[in-house]
Amino acid sequence: MGVQHIDVSATTTAPAATVHALLRDGASWPTWSPLGSFELESPGPDGGESVGAVRIFRTGRVTNRERIVEVVPDRRFSYALLSxxxxxxxxxxxxxxxxxxxxxxxxxxxxxxxxxxxxxxxRRSLTSFIQRCVDGLAEHATARTQPHGRS
Known part of the structure; x- marks a missing residue:
């Protein structure tokens, strides 16, 4: 059982700070991704959606639990799937x-x-799903920075 890798990307005209703020706000994910709903199961030690926080995303009958494992302001956001x-x-x-x-x-x-x-x-299924996430994130971030943009 080898390690599978996924690597997708998109570009937005929005600044990195806008994109990072959307990633840090789990409640925004169902707005710009195929995910159905969000719940903060437990905050991180520094409060809210900081490193160590556990977030739950539901889509149809699938419930994913994820832990935020790394945050570098305006540069990186990382999470690990728990279940x-x-x-x-x-x-x-x-x-x-x-x-x-x-x-x-x-x-x-x-x-x-x-x-x-x-x-x-x-890998094929998740690549398609994640590409939809990254494309939606890029579009939503762009819209947030446009005059009269949607949020």
């Missing part, structure tokens, strides 16, 4: 690189399938 999918060791790092034309969002993750032979299937 919800038949995979183990899932960690996602969302890196933000601000340039003259805006911010590049790179969402990369790795995991192992719990069931031998299913790694590729999960």
């Amino acid at each position: 919800g999918l038949a995979i183990k060791g899932y960690r996602a790092d969302i890196d933000l690189t601000e340039g003259p034309g805006g911010t590049t969002i790179r969402w990369h993750s790795s995991f192992r399938a719990k069931v031998p032979g299913f790694g590729g299937l999960y």
